[in-house]
Amino acid sequence: METFFQQIINGLSLGSIYALLALGYTMVYGIIKLINFAHGDIYMLGAFWGYYVINVWHFNFISALLSAMLVGAASGVIIEYFAYRPLRHSPRITALITAIGVSFLLENGMSYLFSSNTRDFPQIIKQVNYHIGGVLISNIQILILVTACVLMVLLQLIIKKTKMGRAMRAVSVDPDAAELVGININWTISFTFALGSALAGAAGVLIGLYYNSIDPLMGMTPGIKAFVAAVLGGIGSVPGASVGGFIIGILETFVQSIGLSAYKDAVVYFVLIVILLILPAGIFGKNTKEKV
């Protein structure tokens, strides 16, 4: 039983990072129907930014996190502007291949500029472990979970309560009608990329704290896992992405705890295949019905 709760705790902290990443996939998909395969690399940029500002400029956790979110947002907006916007009216496969290209560019560009070595992420917060009824929880895990939850609540508020949030939802259901009420589509898409990429930047700093090590290819596997999480939750669904992220995180830690560490990635891809076969719309996927 203790192992069970221990794995739930570990799974929730890892899952909250996947959830933050999955939100970016799902929001971008919701608005331009593109799987942004470069999304995982924005998380890598966020982690590198955090590494740099903590080591060189001696930022504390909060300022490293917030500045990494800004850097993430800016990279997302720049990538959309130069790589995806010119392809807005091209077939979807063209944009998808471009996204893979952007991903390679970021991964190899960073390896070229800063070497592909793995480096230790500075531990700005001293790890403290708490024992609660036989379950071990570290302050870092709590910090990750709390930060991720706060960001998710903020995101939900932006989407539900603000004018730009409503505009995002309007553009994602009907871009033409959105233009006819005066919404600037380009601006709304940029805003969506900024929000999603800011969360990826934050996730990068959090994973740095959690796993202590970063490298230019670190975004690949978590990126794909977060994509699976988004599909599991129902691609395009914001609550779905959060739930999917937690499920994938917990699944992964359980697989490790029963001694199948070598298969932890394979299990996630197996989940993807199963969802696509039995529940292609995902848990929160909309079965769009429209009255005529």
Added chain:
Amino acid sequence: MLLQVNDLVVNYGVINAVKGVSFDINEGEIVSLIGANGAGKSTILKTISGLLKPKSGKIIYENKEIQSQKAPKVVAEGISQVPEGRHIFSGLSVMENLQMGSFLVKDRSKIKQTFDEVFERFPILKQRKNQDAATLSGGEQQMLAMGRALMANPKLILLDEPSMGLAPIFINEIFDIIKEINKQGTTVLLIEQNAKKALSIADRGYVLSTGKVQLTGTGSELLANKEVQKAYLGG
């Protein structure tokens, strides 16, 4: 003259949908464009509202050329379109759909006032304001689409097939509402396949076929016209 369309030519994909159409609308009028499917009616409306770019020709609104402006700018100028098929935002509540309509209105007290006006005109929308717009019936969705367009306080409202797919009882109601909206000072450009209804409430009408204006006159003149009767009014 509020709106003047001069020799408008529009290609829709590879099809030359509108081949030199001219018409005008005076302030306070209801003008109907009628014609069969494929006559170019919707294309003209989409071009006025900035969703499509004309190949040539001019659209002059309040003495300004607007044919090269994008849709959000056209809305800001005071032209709102109720698109064919309603295009309400499903997944957003009725209230949120209406809020989207006032996206460009900055003055909060003005927005509140318009909300009251729209709810007064469409009491059903007030009843259902927290419901997902997708759960409304076809007639209610049409009212929502019209309410959303009115939220921008337009001077000119463009209605694309408002009666399409509606039960007869709703059709009469929608046309009554169009007359009321007009009476309260909004100029109306209406395109309809229900030519009889459209001409009976119109001050003036234009008959389009294959991308050109074939006939023009007052609503009652066109209703009485033999050719129009034969082609569009079922004999």
